Amino acid sequence: MRAPAGSTVAAGEVLLSVENVSLSFGGVKAIQDVSFDIRKSEVRAIIGPNGAGKTSMLNVVNGFYQPQHGRITFKGTTRTNMRPYDAAHGGIARTFQNVALFRGMSALDNIMAGRTLKMHRNFFWQILRIGPALAEEDEHRHRVEEIIDFLEIQAIRKVPVGRLPYGLQKRVELGRALAMEPDLLLLDEPMAGMNLEEKEDMSRFIVDVNEQYGTTIALIEHDMGVVMDLSDRVVVLDHGAKIADATPDDVKRDQNVIDAYLGVAH
Numbered sequence: 001m002r003a004p005a006g007s008t009v010a011a012g013e014v015l016l017s018v019e020n021v022s023l024s025f026g027g028v029k030a031i032q033d034v035s036f037d038i039r040k041s042e043v044r045a046i047i048g049p050n051g052a053g054k055t056s057m058l059n060v061v062n063g064f065y066q067p068q069h070g071r072i073t074f075k076g077t078t079r080t081n082m083r084p085y086d087a088a089h090g091g092i093a094r095t096f097q098n099v100a101l102f103r104g105m106s107a108l109d110n111i112m113a114g115r116t117l118k119m120h121r122n123f124f125w126q127i128l129r130i131g132p133a134l135a136e137e138d139e140h141r142h143r144v145e146e147i148i149d150f151l152e153i154q155a156i157r158k159v160p161v162g163r164l165p166y167g168l169q170k171r172v173e174l175g176r177a178l179a180m181e182p183d184l185l186l187l188d189e190p191m192a193g194m195n196l197e198e199k200e201d202m203s204r205f206i207v208d209v210n211e212q213y214g215t216t217i218a219l220i221e222h223d224m225g226v227v228m229d230l231s232d233r234v235v236v237l238d239h240g241a242k243i244a245d246a247t248p249d250d251v252k253r254d255q256n257v258i259d260a261y262l263g264v265a266h
Contacts, residue, residue: 015040015216016061016184021070023056023240030056031067032240038184043210043217045231045248047224049260052237054220055097058186061218062094063087075183089117091183095190099169103162107172110161111147114179115140147175151205167198174205178215185209187219191226199226206230228252236260 016038023031031053038044046054059065061072063082072079074090093114101110148157151171156164161172170190177185190206191199203226209215221227227234227248234251236244238260244251251257 012042013040014038015075016218017073018057018061019071019073021057021060021067021072023053023060023065023067029240031060031237033069034237034240034242035070036235036242036245038216038218039232040216041210041214042232043206043219043230045219045221045227045234046237047221047227047234047251048237048243051239052260053240054237055188056240057237058094058188058218058220061087061184062092062186088180091181092186093177093180093182093184094186095170095173095177095188097189097192099166099173101161101169101173101176104160106158107153107161107164107168107175108144108148108157110172111144111175111179112141114176115144117180144175144179147178150178150208151175167194167201170194170198170202171205174202178209183216185215185217187217187221189220189222191221191223199223203230224252 014037018037019035021031021034022029034053034057036044046057048054056065060067063079063084063086066081072082074092102113105113148154151174153168153171153175156168156172161169164172174187174190187206191202194202206217206219207230210217219227219231221230231248234244234246234248235242236251236254236257238256243256243260244254246254
């Protein structure tokens, strides 16, 4: 696997900025005037109790939801009416709370699906699979094999993902996101439902993706031990509002955060 290409943002500079974003569904305020940024090459955790607006925020960042107020700036460009395809094409990839894979397809083919945006030959050439189209497919398949080696899933590369245990399905989903070579990788509870060993493996891969390839990561996770170990900075949401934004050590001492998680404030 290679480092993401195409970003002109230097490490430590702001890659994505969320400014005064608000999102409502009828009378329900999912996000209330939230602002924060994500810096190039960091692991940025987004935490909070259930219903805090964390997934809604990721959905705004990758264009699935359009906020009623505020703006998103990514790689220096302020976005308007961004859609998921545009976000993916611009360098944003994500995984989901619930595994979203093609269950009848092999692990290799699921990861190969992540290369779709990188393919330049038209649909006609891809059907024929001859000449330039075949050469392009071979190149993309080589990149996918690199990801399979990186994630240590060689043994299940041809197994239909519907037959795989949950932890390996999560790893395949991570592989599909990595196949897009994103500048920003959004991970929505990547360790939900995993046992301790599976969490340790996934944590190791997240660290390797960030450190070896410089991929910027935004992470939603309920396991506070994982958050404290992996993240550089943490933003905390509660009932759609931001209540803290600091380093992991500062956040875990913040009384507002303690109250929100323990339910004292409510």
